[in-house]
Amino acid sequence: MFDWISQWGRSGLDAISVIGRSGIFLFRSLLGRPATGFFGLLIKQLYSVGVLSLLIIIVSGLFIGMVLGLQGYNILVDYGSEQAIGQMVALTLVRELGPVVTALLFAGRAGSALTAEIGLMKATEQLSSMEMIGVDPLRRVVAPRLVAGFISMPLLAMIFSVVGVWGGLLVGVDWLGVYDGSFWANMQQSVDFREDVLNGIIKSCVFGFVCTWIAVFQGYDSAPTSEGISIATTKTVVYSSLAVLGLDFILTAVMFGNL
């Protein structure tokens, strides 16, 4: 009985100390003077985190936009207001689906790779040998990856939204024959730059921050075994997805919910 209670207490303490460690980890890797050659390292990470994620983002954005167009048309045509399809596709993409789906894909595509890479570096003692020769692995390995994640996510989300709108245009206007003048007019009348587009970008910045932080920290904090790396990779995807969906509700409530 006492064992059981003390185990609960221990896991509670563990959970809080993980949060503390991840906070210290974030501060130590971002504050202070960046590593020499930081810019070159950043470019390399932007390539592997951002550019290599482009394909999956563009393809899923296109299909999600097309599905939105198709479903929206089927519902709206019953009310004779199929011109509102532009408004529907653009608002859903810019406000919700753009940031959220990009973040989920990003967690699966780039986040898991970051965790596995850093976890393997730790398991093969590359990180500790860096420390031995006087190079701070937090500055040299972790910081460029964090910054690359923060930069890539909003850009990817915007590209996702634009491709999605184009997919909706393709289905709605080119295939189903909605008049394209009212498609754009409806969209431009209902989408507000500050209210919708900027709030969507703020959302994706928050998601980018959280996803990359979780991914890099899980890799850095993983047990240095092959099993530890696999657990850390799983945790990255699960935690990032849950964090994104939970935060999305909170952010939506604050931004659009008149709370």
Place this chain on the structure above:
Amino acid sequence: MRTRLVEFSVGGFMVAGFAALVMLAFQVSGLTLKSAEDVYHVYAQFDDLGGLSVRGKVSVAGVTVGKISDIRLDSKSYNALVEMEIYRSVNELPKDSIASIQTAGLLGEKYISISPGAEEEFLKEGDTLFDTQSALNIEKLISNFASSKLGQ
């Protein structure tokens, strides 16, 4: 060669991202570079807004000339006080113009339509339109009609 390719594709990625932002701003949200000084404020009181909302459009003869910037309750008269932003370029609206709440299409959104009056003086910043027409309330119309039928 390899690093050049990496640099080039990262550059392309950044450019594509910012191009997407510009596209979202101008094509999707229809952002125009009209600054805040380009509008003047006009007020109108209505008995019943019937679903009019902030950011709705203000039009003259179907041409959009501004938007609704604020809606609040006038605590003395218990009427709805609507604040409209009208573009400076449309500065020759007579003072006795009529503001009425209309619906775009059968199920569309509500907007304010201004029908110009005949007075020589024009509306300026802070003026109030006194001649207003509230939203057509279909439920009220039907109930009026039904009760008048019953009364016969």
